Structure formats: structure tokens, C-alpha cells
Amino acid sequence: MENETLKLRGLGGDKYGMEKDDGSGDDSYDPHLYRKVEHPTTNMETLIHLLKGCLGTGILAMPEAFKNAGMLNGLVCTFLIGALCTYCLHVLVQSQYVLCKRLRVPILTYPESMKIALESGPQCLRPYARFSPLLVDFFLIIYQLGICCVYIVFVAKNIKAVVDEYTDPDFTLTQYILMTFVPFVLINCIRNLKLLAPFSTLANVITFASFGVVCYYVFQDLPDISDRPAFGTLYTFPLFFGTTLFALEAVGVVIALENNMKTPKGFGGYCGVLNVGMVFVTVLYVGMGFIGYWKYGDGSQASITLNFPAEEFLAKAIRILYSIAIFISYGLQGYVPVEIMWKTYILKHLEGSDKLMLWEYVLRIGSVVITFVLALTIPLLGLFISLFGAFCLSALGIAFPAIMELCVKWPDQLGPGNIILVKDIALIIFGITGLLAGSYSCISEIVDKLTKGDIN
Template identity: 25%
Template sequence: MVERILTRIGVLILSVKCVFFYRLLFSIMNLAKGALGGGVLAGHVAYMTAGYFPALILNMVYGVYMCFNFYILVMSAQRLCRRCHVASMTYPDVGEAAFALFPNPKVARWSTCYRKWIDVITCLNLFGSCAAYQLMVAKTIKQLAENTQESIIEGRHGSYFGRFSVRLPNLRLYIAFMIVPFIIICLITEIKYLAPFSIGANFVIAIAIIMTISYALQYNPKFENMVVANSFLDVIKYTGMAVFSMSCAGVVIPVENNMKDPKKFPIVLGCGYIFIIGCVFFCSFFGYVAFLDKCESPITMNFPLTTGPKVLKGLIAVMIYVTHAVNFFMPFNCVYFYLKPKFKPENQYKMELVFRALIVIIISLVAIAFPSVDALMGFLGCFCLSNMAFICPNTIYVLVHYERPGKNRKFMIWRAVLLSLFGVFILFCGSFVSGKDLIFTLFKKKQEDATTPAPDGR
């Protein structure tokens, strides 16, 4: 009798541990999914840009730096929830409350402006990501349609039936052709319908990383002809792309809000960033090893045009197509929150669909104007994520904990200043360098992202 009772207690304890582990794993995967979108598929270009030595070091440094900043952001959010007696807050809520509850009225009056600023940079980052994803899809379709490893913005000449020679469409035309399909998927107003596809996208990315490692060991087993380091400006370009590929600023607070035990969030954040840094490293480093100076975004563009890789290219295009709709969901809701009260209740749903279509068209026009995935990701990483991942968390932390007993104010302020100064440097210098590249793609009539086919038919 006693043995049966002990056995049942043991089974119960094991079941509780399994449920606890499953919930933590689910939260870790949600956190990682927020970072590992299309950005991870461009990391090898960032390694090529900076050189492998600074890229390897900064890959780790930026990952740890972002992990710490998101940790103090969530700790601040938890304290504000207790002060405001609410169950959860969004990122803009946290920013607004941090200013509003500060004892100095001169600081508190900026609470609404700060909330709107976070809304603006969040929307700019996610809408800009959608433009980068449209470019990735268009480039993949263009490569599969033309059946060539060569990737250029301008259309190339194709020969048909041995006698007809035609000029194939420009990359910008492929983006224009995709506007209607992107509008259709973005008209879905319930994100739950996209969730299963989003989960499947993780498996496709995992396959792409495994194939990247395989090609690295096949094409360059001795790790030869790799550039050790490039110029300082190239390292700054790397910074924007690296931050873009590793940041989960938009999901870090929602993941914590949905946890059964938010006190376990540091475990989720630490494990999540170990996984994120590892995935970015394997895809980026081995992608650079395999394709060297022929690196192209997304990484599947460098894969050979045989049956298996072609299928993967198509799956990646579908994955990015769905990720575009998932990324579009949150910033659109933020924008429509301000627009919705201007319409009558019976017209609000119709106007929502109209504005969804209009914003997708605007995003497509941005992609058409700036058809460079790498420059666009670099600019978004430097301008938007330097605020969301570096500057805002430290500002919020100081405001929330300034009056808390037992805190060393001088140390807290100096730490926040030093950590924020790095973000400010990335904001101005990185945005300037990446902005120049964007302007270059706008005015240059003909540009090649990867000018020649990879050797040996790759």
C-alpha cells in the first residue's frame, strides 16, 4: 500500500516537472521565433561585410548585450505592473508608465510623447521588415523563374526555343506583381489562422541551417579564402544587420505576459538567447564559409539549382510570405488604434480592410524604391532597434528604479548612460552609413547584389 502511494506521488511529481519544462520550452521557442525570422537568413552577408573575426566576437557581444537590456526591461515592466495594479503591459504601456509615475512633473509630462515614440519606431521597424521580406520573396521567385544563379536587379536576357530572345522583368517588377498576393494574406484579421504556418516556418529555417553547414563542409572544408576583418565602416554595417537578426524586442514583453510563472522569465530569456546566438552563428558563419564573397540574401539564393534546393527555396519563399503577414499584424493594429475612432462603428471593419491594403501598397513601394535587402536590414537595425533594444530599456529602468530604496543611484545612472551611449552611436553612425547604401540603391540604375555565379555550378 505504501509503495503504491509513493509510486503515485513520484509519477505526480514527474508529471508536474514535465508540464513545467514544456511551458518553459514553449516560452523559449516563442521568444526565439520572434528573433529568428528572415533576418537570420541574411547573417552570412553580415559576416562577409565585416570579416569573420570581428563578426564572431560581436555576434556574442551583441547577443549578451541585448539579453541584458531585455532583462532589465522586463524587470521594470513587472515592477510597474505591481505599482499600477494591472496584470500585464505592452512595451508602449511600460514606457508611458515609467515616465508618468516619475516623481518629477517635468519628466512625467513627457509620458504620452514617449509612448507615441515607441509606437512609431516599433511600426517603422516591423513595416520595414515587411519590405525586406517582400524583397526576399521577389528575389527567390526571380531566381526560380530565370533558373540562374546570377542575381541582379535589372532583368536579364533569356532565350526561348533557340530563336526568341526576350528581356526578363526587373526585380522591381517582380515586387509589383506580388502586391496583390501580399494584400490578400494581410487582409486576414485573426492571427490565429497564421500561427500554424508560423510554427512550420521554424522547421524550414532549421533545414536551411543544416543544409548551409553541409555546403560549407562540401565547398570549403579547409575554411580557406575567408577575410579576417574589413574596415570600421563595414563593421558598423555588420552591426545593423546583426542586431536585426538577433533582436526580439517586439515579443519579449508579450512572452513574459503569457507565462504562468513570470518569475521564471530570466531562465527563458537566457536559454532563448543562447539558442538565438547559436542559430545566427551556425547560419552566418558557415554560410560565409560556403559562399565567401558570393554571399546573397536570403541564404537559399546561394544554394544550387537542383531539385532539392529548389524545393527549399520555394518553401523559404512561402515561409517569408507568411512571416510578412505575422509581422504586419501588430504594427497595423497599433496604427489602426489611432484611426479607428474616426469612423462610424458600422464602417470600421470595411475601413480596416481598406487601410490594410493601402499600407501593404506603401510597403511595396518602399521595397521597389530600395531593392537592397542588406541595406534595408542594416538601416532598420541601426535606427529602430538601437532604440528598442539599447536606449529605451536603460531609460525605462532608471525612471522606474530611481526612487527605489537600496539602489546606488550614481552607479545606476552611469551604467545606463554608458549602455545607452553605445545605442546612440549605433543610432546616428549606423543609420548614416546604412542610409547612404539605401540612397545608393535608389539612384543607381543598375546594380548587382551578387554579380557572378558561384563556382562549380553552385
């Protein structure tokens, strides 16, 4: 469901001029009743899509995340981060709903919602409203390009692990990355997502089947659990935070799914789609991190598939199959930043041009080049995952939803003793701290490894 992030930028962009209510958001207008969805999804279909959208490469990195946090600390904090992500997603969806009521529009995109919220928030925040869509788009684009970098390194590392068993292992990771350039360019040049749909289905089948193989390996010959430390160091904890946030946060998927439901009111609530899906996903991620770290300890790698015995056929097969699934997913992830940049910032400057398709292909190829340059410069899978999780999702998934809720509730709906104000400020501080600390730890580790030449 990676392509669902696209729909963040769907409807609502030209509807600001419609009639507004008194700003309370409690009038009789219900945005859910006015949504026109061509193929609305049921609650069960939405749940399946949510699970599919959350189960990507992040789950394979959870054992390494636990290595950075410690066994007990990782166990507790993964549940806490899962709960935090779920709560902030509720905050975001509910804030967007209130804004839709105020503007009397059925749907607003994330950048539009942020702009409108800031315009009605505290006076000190209103000057930033005009820049907020650009900021949200910036984080969305960086996040999506970051995922593409993760996918490139993931595919290259897993292919290298297989091929090294049959050929000269002196071939470097850089060479394997370069070998995949043309295939990645070709898949990112597919302009119609419908053409990718059958391949996406194949990728999902491979992904879910792969979990069975992972379980086969990790549950064999588990060592004494007392050999694993309960707590990691303070320095490595931000790396755990970034990886876990990258794995669990599904802000793009969630908004798109809620916007396309047949019964959107079934999305929230104690037993709604979001809570059920996130509880299942969090438990699965905790299980993968806990058992994987228990099995491999300090040897846990950025993808648990790299810990499997290199000489065994099953391990080779799962690396190749998972690489195929991730390669296909690159086409979906790469589509998102291209769509944002093309339709929002570039197309308006090319009006009347008879070479629109040529320029679009230039953009598509250029975005692939950017991700490859980054992957070639810093081919560190685990640190890539942690860096983009901490830098982008601390903002998109924690700080921005809190800012939006604060503005939506301002000034007279902040609860007894301004409890909502205090809570949202705490979330904003936490998000910014996670962004800064996680990014600093990741960049420090990247510099250290590059200095030592430890990139393969």
C-alpha cells in the first residue's frame, strides 16, 4: 500500500472559497457524507491495506533496533512508540475532520490542512501558515526518496550476499548498486500505477510468505536469553527510536485509507480499524525485534535476512524473492515524490510546452539518479532507515499532528486547565527532540563508518 501516500494530495485544493461555519466545527455538515470515492473500501479491506502498508523493510530491521536499545528496553519502548504513533494518527485524522467541517469540504490534503490550521491558530504561528505546505511537502519528498535509498541498498546487499557464494566476493557493494541502476530507472519510468498493480500483488504475496521463512530460522536453537543485555546505551537509543519510528509510523497510508473508506467513522474508536491494525502491527514488530535479537544478539544486521546461513538454498531464495518484492515497491515509492514535485511545483511552469512528457521523464530519471548518488555515497542500510525515520517521521507523525490539533482547538477548546495545550506542546518538544537526537546519532555513526571505510 506504499502508493497510498499519493492520495494525501487528492481532493480539496480548490475549495477554500466555500461557505464556512462559525469555526466551532460542530455544525450539521458531515464531510464523510459528501465524499465521492470511486471504489470505497470496507472496514476489513481497509484493515488489510493498513497491515500491508505497515509491513515493509522496517520489520526486517527490528532485531538491529533491539540491539541498539537492549532486550527489555526495546520491548517496552516499541510498545510505547507504537501507542504514540497510533495516538498521533488519531489526532491527525480528527483534526483534519474538524477542518473539513469548518470549510465545508469533504477532504483536505495534509499540506492544506496544516496551512488552514495555522491560519486559525495562535497569533505567533500564523505568519508560518503560507510556508507550511512547502515544509510538509519537503518532509514527504525527503521521506519518500529516503525510502527509495533504503530499497536500493537493501536489494544490492541481499543480491551480493547470494552471488558472493558463487563468484568472486571481492566485488564491492558499490558495484552491485551500480548494476541495479538501469532496472530501477525503468521501473520508475512507469507512469501508470495500474501497470504496476499485478506486480504489487506479487510483491505482497512474497512479503507475507517470507515471514514464514524468517520464523523458521529465528526459532531454531535460541541461546540463553540472559546473554542479551536488558538495556543499551543512551548514545545508541536514538538509533533505535529512528528505526522503530520508520517501521511503525504509517502517516501517509493512514490518511489515504481513511479518505477512501465506505464508512469512515469505523476508522477511529477503541475497536476501529486504526487501533486493531496498529495493535497487530506493533505486536508483530515487537515479536520480530525480540526474537530476532534473542537469536542473533550483537550480530543482528540491518536486515535479518542477512543473518541467515549464506550457503543454504532457502536463505538464498528468500533474499532473492524479498529483493524482487522491494524492487517492485521502489516503483510505487518513487512515484510519490515525482507526483508531488511534478504536479505541485513544476507543471505550472511548463504550461503550453509540447515537451511535457519529456520533462516528466527527465524528472523521473533525475529522482532515481539522486537516490543512487545517496545510496552510493552512504550505502549503510540500517543507518539510512534510522536517519529517515528520525528526521522525517518525528515531524510528519508526531510534531505536525500536535501542532495541527493545538491550532484547531485554539483558543477556547483546550480542555480543563489547558490540558490539550500542555499535551500538544509536550508532543511537539518530543518530536523535535527525536528529530534532532536521532539525526545527530545517525549522522555521527555515518561519519564514523565512512571515516573507517566500514561501508560494506
